[in-house]
Amino acid sequence: TKKKDKEGGKKKGKSRDNDAKAALKVPKGMRDFDPLEMAIRERVIGRVRSHFERHGAVTIETPVMELYSTLMGKYGEDTKLIYELKDQGGECLALRYDLTVPFARYLALHRVSSIKRYHISRVYRRDMPSVARGRFREFYQCDFDIAGNGAPMVADAECVKLMAELLTDLPIGGFLIKLNHRGLLDGMLEVCGVDEADFRPVCSAIDKLDKEPWDKVRAELIAKGCTEETCDLIQGFVVLNGEPAALHAEIVASGRFASSERAVQALQDLDMLCQYMAALNIPEGAVRLDLSLARGLDYYTGVIFEAVLTDGGSKVGSICGGGRYDTLMGMFLPNPKNGVPCVGFSLGLERIFAIVEERERAAGVVRASKTDVLVASVGKGMVGNRLAVLARLWDAGIAAEHMLQPNPDLRKQLGKADTDGTPVVVLVGEDEWARGAVKIK
């Protein structure tokens, strides 16, 4: 067939891979980025990086592939989404699914005991792509993590501070950071009479409360073996949310968690976190303690947080999330107890790109080229003259270009400068050239 599928993976259709001419497309769920999209992405990444660097973070890179064994047993059901490579008589390799497991592997391999690092790079998931929901098979992750033993809650508080900084600075509207603690969550389930073996499945039901009504979640809890009484008790807890210090004081005063040792410990952590957040001058109202926040991943061990956008309805949902995971690195060591505690978060860069792109396109301010000068010419046979002017500009460090045609029409040259948003046009004409001059527009 001669018909081209310009949308690549975005359109449904039979695989025509065997027909080289017909298969003019990109892999399913993947995308090319044109210069305008790249300009927006690089600008956003630059802005995000400047915040990480302001906090003294350094960056690392790891291979896009890992041994399959490194990824095995880390993602639960999602393991089926991992891209595996053909075994070509060597190692069993797979493309990375996220940046967190490679980070833990990096810490273990290089025996790093303390680092504050960010990592902005692409990851791969054989998920069902959905353009509408911004879900792709190849996409950017943007992680910030602090690894190392330190004073309790200091790194956790810095993560919240940095999230607030980033989300305030990026032009993506209002936000709210929800906060909870795995110890408080587990203590809550304990107090409500949930069996410890059911903690994770019950948590994953509670995690859906930001998308589904209580009745639906309650039905799932019943199906997972909770009694009606337990459900009532859980409901009484998960509705709790408010300004962290105030809600914390209220919860402690109520004594509702007094019977759970891990909840008491978690409340001490949260008390310290509230003090540090105050010292860090995090904007009033930016953070809420929310007992319904559960986070899906198993590996969190302490504070968890998640930021949601509050403008534009619930369309974009969670934009940033993370928490403390003190045991992941240990999984790569002969003695897991030698693992370094970590806390960090992942910023939803693809969603931010989409929001910024929509805003900038609407405002008409997007520009791909960084050229300052277009060297235009009038009259025939002026190529060499244009090049001589260009060389002067380039050698002086000035970003300049010209049209490749031998004798381009003046109207076309000015039109190009206009379309590209090039601020200056240097006009080379025969008469001026004879006088050693050019016109500047």
Place this chain on the structure above:
Amino acid sequence: TKKKDKEGGKKKGKSRDNDAKAALKVPKGMRDFDPLEMAIRERVIGRVRSHFERHGAVTIETPVMELYSTLMGKYGEDTKLIYELKDQGGECLALRYDLTVPFARYLALHRVSSIKRYHISRVYRRDMPSVARGRFREFYQCDFDIAGNGAPMVADAECVKLMAELLTDLPIGGFLIKLNHRGLLDGMLEVCGVDEADFRPVCSAIDKLDKEPWDKVRAELIAKGCTEETCDLIQGFVVLNGEPAALHAEIVASGRFASSERAVQALQDLDMLCQYMAALNIPEGAVRLDLSLARGLDYYTGVIFEAVLTDGGSKVGSICGGGRYDTLMGMFLPNPKNGVPCVGFSLGLERIFAIVEERERAAGVVRASKTDVLVASVGKGMVGNRLAVLARLWDAGIAAEHMLQPNPDLRKQLGKADTDGTPVVVLVGEDEWARGAVKIK
């Protein structure tokens, strides 16, 4: 086994992939990059990008994977080096081998008729890794290409200008750009009596002249069917090299190529190129016309160039190479004649990283962190005070950090500032705090 293979793919050894604990390593021929290495890489990339952008180039990104059919038939024998993915019931996918074929695919898919773009990203080759020769299975490519119909030799001349600009600016020592033309090369073989069917294999023998003596190359030519007389004639040509305009004039005056139409056309191209290079103010002696330059790849159709480093012996060899390829994009179109002519080059970024890293480490100037201030404290219980000072700095846009420990030793804090190269230490002490002051070192 509990022994760790810290070197990843660098060491030989049996695959132990089935033992999760033992397989603490990265895939063969691949590398992690630590913060110091990343700082150097990002600095070099930033410098290279600024040159591309000075020439009005924009950037694009393509997926790290392509349909296998897109890569098929483009790399000759090297096709066996392509990483294929497991067919998981969908498309046959492979990791990109270079950035040139994806660029041609991009132009065809999006019907781009004119673009000046650069692309700095990683590519994958299942080659035999060699740390000594800087050959890896995952490495950066850095391509600059101009696609579009324009005045002859204008884009080609800009490529040479940009190569000279880059190699002058990067701290990698002296360089020499060799220049030739596929038409002149083919015309030379024609004049020497080589059969047209043997042009490419004979070219690939001549291409070895920068590494091997004439006797060895001559033997290969004989083995490929050249007569003794043809060899003598070829030898008389390939020794020709010199300042482009002068050598061009000499060759034209000699009339040695007069019988080959394509050589005559190529000489006209080279004449125009010399004029444009003069207009572009390319440093004297930076470029030589060299009739032994052949370049391995089949797809070149016009001017070819290659830069070599002239300091530090022949250790690093070719650092940059490219040429005109007017037919590659057409291979992706129903009518190949609709393809857009292209010219461009690839900069050997990994080698440049290695040279810069060696120089900077020797000079002791490498620094991974961009932090300006370390907030240190004296006395116990000062975490909250440090955080309050940090918040003031962060909120003012100043890059600052502190040690995570609750009560770090002053000596350790100053030692960290020294090691990291942090220029300013803000010292928070109880007495000063009471007065609302800090000490600055």
